[in-house]
Amino acid sequence: MPTQHTVRSFDKELNCLSKKIAEMGTHAVHMVERSIIAIVHDDKKLAKQVIADDIFLDEAERKIDEEAILIIARRQPMAVDLREIIGAIRISVDLERIGDMGKNIAKRTAILSDVRQADPFYHGLEAFAALALKQLNEVLDAYACCSLGRIDAVREHDDEIDSMYTSLFRELLTYMLEDPCNITVCTHLLFCAKNIERIGDHATNIAETVHYVITGIYPALERPKDDQTYRLGAGK
Amino acid sequence: MDSKLKIKMRGLDVKVFYGGKGALHGITLDILENKVIALIGPSGCGKSTFLRCLNRMNDTIEGALVTGRILLDEEDIYDPSVDVVELRARVGMVFQKPNPFPKSIYENVAYGPRIHGLAKSRTELDEIVEQSLIKAGLFNEVKDRLHDVGTSLSGGQQQRLCIARAIAVSPEVILMDEPCSALDPIATAKIEELIDDLRRNYTIAIVTHSMQQAARVSQFTAMFHLGNLVEVGATDTIFTSPQEQRTQDYITGRFG
Numbered sequence: 007m008p009t010q011h012t013v014r015s016f017d018k019e020l021n022c023l024s025k026k027i028a029e030m031g032t033h034a035v036h037m038v039e040r041s042i043i044a045i046v047h048d049d050k051k052l053a054k055q056v057i058a059d060d061i062f063l064d065e066a067e068r069k070i071d072e073e074a075i076l077i078i079a080r081r082q083p084m085a086v087d088l089r090e091i092i093g094a095i096r097i098s099v100d101l102e103r104i105g106d107m108g109k110n111i112a113k114r115t116a117i118l119s120d121v122r123q124a125d126p127f128y129h130g131l132e133a134f135a136a137l138a139l140k141q142l143n144e145v146l147d148a149y150a151c152c153s154l155g156r157i158d159a160v161r162e163h164d165d166e167i168d169s170m171y172t173s174l175f176r177e178l179l180t181y182m183l184e185d186p187c188n189i190t191v192c193t194h195l196l197f198c199a200k201n202i203e204r205i206g207d208h209a210t211n212i213a214e215t216v217h218y219v220i221t222g223i224y225p226a227l228e229r230p231k232d233d234q235t236y237r238l239g240a241g242k
Numbered sequence: 243m244d245s246k247l248k249i250k251m252r253g254l255d256v257k258v259f260y261g262g263k264g265a266l267h268g269i270t271l272d273i274l275e276n277k278v279i280a281l282i283g284p285s286g287c288g289k290s291t292f293l294r295c296l297n298r299m300n301d302t303i304e305g306a307l308v309t310g311r312i313l314l315d316e317e318d319i320y321d322p323s324v325d326v327v328e329l330r331a332r333v334g335m336v337f338q339k340p341n342p343f344p345k346s347i348y349e350n351v352a353y354g355p356r357i358h359g360l361a362k363s364r365t366e367l368d369e370i371v372e373q374s375l376i377k378a379g380l381f382n383e384v385k386d387r388l389h390d391v392g393t394s395l396s397g398g399q400q401q402r403l404c405i406a407r408a409i410a411v412s413p414e415v416i417l418m419d420e421p422c423s424a425l426d427p428i429a430t431a432k433i434e435e436l437i438d439d440l441r442r443n444y445t446i447a448i449v450t451h452s453m454q455q456a457a458r459v460s461q462f463t464a465m466f467h468l469g470n471l472v473e474v475g476a477t478d479t480i481f482t483s484p485q486e487q488r489t490q491d492y493i494t495g496r497f498g
Contacts, residue, residue, distance in 0.1 A: 009496070010496065011494065011495045011496050012495050012496065012497065013495060016495065081495075082453070082454050083494070084453055084457070084481050084482075084493040084494050085481060085482060085483060085484055085489075085490050085493055085494050086483075086490060086494060087494045088481075088482065089482070089483070221483070222482060222483020223483065
């Protein structure tokens with residue numbers, strides 16, 4: 007099967023797009039990782055760096071948009087090429103949003119520093135972030151090697167994120183019920199948890215896009231949604 | 243394909259040999275009424291050969307042999323009882339290079355209806371000529387010079403004149419063999435717009451080398467390669483997620 011285009015420069019342009027997505031992916035993962043470290047270890051300097059780093063993803067997303075539009079105008083791509091380009095546009099949007107989530111977490115470092123609590127408060131968030139990032143890394147690997155098998159595995163593990171989010175929600179609620187002084191820190195940690203949960207959603211979006219790029223078909227819309235937090239309250 | 247759609251023409255195991263050498267190796271393909279089907283594939287794949295079978299244009303090529311069956315409204319067009327001249331009035335053709343007769347614009351269009359006895363009077367013939375030119379989107383551009391020679395028109399206008407000439411004998415199917423390959427983008431756009439209009443009254447099969455054109459004008463696409471039909475399906479599917487690797491390689495420019 008010929009894998010190269012007769013016009014070689016077309017291959018170069020497509021490779022350039024996927025390379026940029028890979029760079030964005032690495033950067034987004036790194037941002038989220040460091041935002042969690044900043045929160046957990048009360049590192050305000052690191053938090054500032056993460057916030058400043060976000061511009062890279064904003065610029066990269068715009069660059070991918072511009073290049074994708076140029077390729078469409080220049081090559082009038084069809085079939086798998088067209089899907090790859092549309093896929094790159096979509097994935098770059100998801101990655102840019104993931105960066106925003108990391109930035110949002112990092113921004114809470116300052117206020118949390120003022121109301122510092124004992125380590126166990128942060129363990130849940132740390133583990134939750136690790137799970138979401140594992141998902142994200144797997145999706146990015148699947149994108150890089152066009153692996154349908156890996157994509158399906160990611161989708162199957164999606165509910166783990168939801169159930170972990172629900173249990174973290176419950177845990178933070180308990181801390182708040184124990185002592186109203188915990189409300190500030192727990193509220194901020196809840197927002198961080200929400201951000202992590204959103205990162206999981208973006209990872210799933212990317213998984214669906216990669217599935218479409220490879221097969222030309224979107225995976226079934228219905229997937230089990232285990233986020234139960236909308237039912238949780240202080241009395242329940 | 244959608245079962246509500248009526249099959250206008252049908253090729254059944256169509257094989258073509260030129261001087262004993264196989265050019266088509268058994269094509270079975272339906273052409274649906276009031277739809278545009280695009281035939282695509284690399285040069286020499288057999289798409290034009292198949293198109294020419296649909297109104298028996300291969301009969302004019304010495305040493306050409308066609309086997310299998312081609313049905314028009316369920317009747318075999320290769321049946322000995324079929325009048326080929328009448329068949330070609332029902333299944334008209336437009337060629338790659340505009341080829342108006344060296345006569346006036348009016349005569350180019352009037353020629354067909356006249357030899358087929360479609361007009362009883364001069365007034366009726368005038369009406370047919372005018373209507374055909376209107377349908378071909380050319381009337382407004384030529385109404386004041388109907389008696390100028392057809393070859394005085396621009397390339398795009400000449401091609402629309404050829405379409406008017408094909409329409410004038412009230413065909414049911416129009417075959418187009420790369421009708422825009424000699425035209426500029428504006429003239430091409432006009433022909434494509436026309437194809438979309440004509441689809442309401444006619445069934446159209448078009449051979450094109452432009453993937454974008456096939457994607458723009460057709461509802462169905464058939465991909466040919468080395469005398470075989472590789473894949474046929476809804477155009478929207480063929481150009482976004484074709485099933486066959488050869489189709490994918492061809493339309494994305496990875497062939498060979």
